[in-house]
Amino acid sequence: MSEIMHVQGLIFRHSSKKKWLKKPEVFELGPIELSVKRGETIAIIGENRSGKSLLAKMLVGAVAADEGVIHLSNERYNAARKKTTKSYNRSNDIRMIFQHSSEAMNPGIPAGMILDEPLRLNTKMTENERKAAIEDTLVKVGLLREHYYFYRHMLSDGQQQRIALARAVILQPKILVADEPFAALDPSIRSQSVNLILKLQEEMGLAFIFISHNLGIVRHIADKVIVMDNGQIVESGKTETIFRWPQHEMTKKLILAYQSLVPQQTLN
Known part of the structure; x- marks a missing residue:
């Protein structure tokens, strides 16, 4: 599999406002280094x-990040605040699936118009082509x-999820990113x-980060699998390696909690 995205030195710093007699809370993420290959599925847990x-x-x-560079499909994007020379979130190669698909659908607009928007804004297709x-x-x-003519209230939860997925793939991206898409x-x-x-991955060669x-x-x-704790990647590796031989204490904690809910014979 060929590499389609590489992340270097991605850092985010956030300080909450100082409260009476309390120090401001500081959360720092990174530095993050990761790569994504065509057709690969990466899970982020923590x-x-x-x-x-x-x-x-x-x-x-x-x-926006405070520091860091993202290489995507042979293009280099500076992800840092106030330094971005090219708007990274306008790239059609990476799209996001929303967790609550119903909240992402305007109830006053049919599904066809919802799906038309990304095509109208990002392509030169005619109305008939769109x-x-x-x-x-x-x-x-599916x-x-x-x-095309259905409104939100006419669609089941599963159909709404499929509309959200259709919106994510309609621009033929290379990577889908989803935060708890099945929860x-x-x-x-x-x-x-x-x-x-899984079917779309095979057909389109999509990478999936979830x-x-x-x-x-x-x-x-x-x-x-990538394991995160307190803004850091503490462990990463092939899925079966992570599940069978976890190294970091946070990974062991997460795997142990999972194993306690699963019949032991299914783990081998």
């Missing part, structure tokens, strides 16, 4: 407030062409969503 969601937002450009691309993408994510779904819909993403507390899903679909 406890709450470990910095994993912040890292995901920094990777897609939704949050409509054809939208319908093809709807079919690709919906019907007729769903809000019931088990049956969650399984369908996982299988759909944050999850569900280590069962992580073990099932991830090629590589």
Whole structure:
């Protein structure tokens, strides 16, 4: 697999306002070094407030870094505040899937218009070309062409998730980033969503970076696992290596908690 993204020295510093008789809280993430290969699935795990969601937002450009460089598809992006010469979050090669798909859909706009926006803003397609691309993408994510005209209230939770996925892939990205994309779904819909993403990965050669507390899903679909604690990557490696031979104390804690919930015979 060829490398499509490389992150160097990504740092974020945040200081909360000083409160009465209390020192200001300081949170620092990084420096982060990581690489992503074509078709690779990377899971980022860690406890709450470990910095994993912040890292995901920094990777897609939704949050600016204080320092760091991101190489994506042979282009170099300076991710630091006030120094960005090219707007990183406008890159079509990396897109984000929202956790709560219903909140990402305007209830007054049909699905077709929601999917039309990224094409209208980022391509030179004609209206007919955009409509054809939208319908093809709807079919690709397991919906019907007729769903172009459906509003949010007409769609089930699973269908809304598929619209969110369609919006993420419609610009033919190379990387999808998702923060807990399956957490809000019931088990049956969650399984369908996982299988759909695996199918799209194979068809489109997508890399998938996702944050999850569900280590069962992580073990099932991830090629590589990154463990974060207090803003740092404390361990990373192939999924089975991490699950069988965790080295860092935080990794051991997370794996032990997972194993306590799973019948022991399924771990071998």
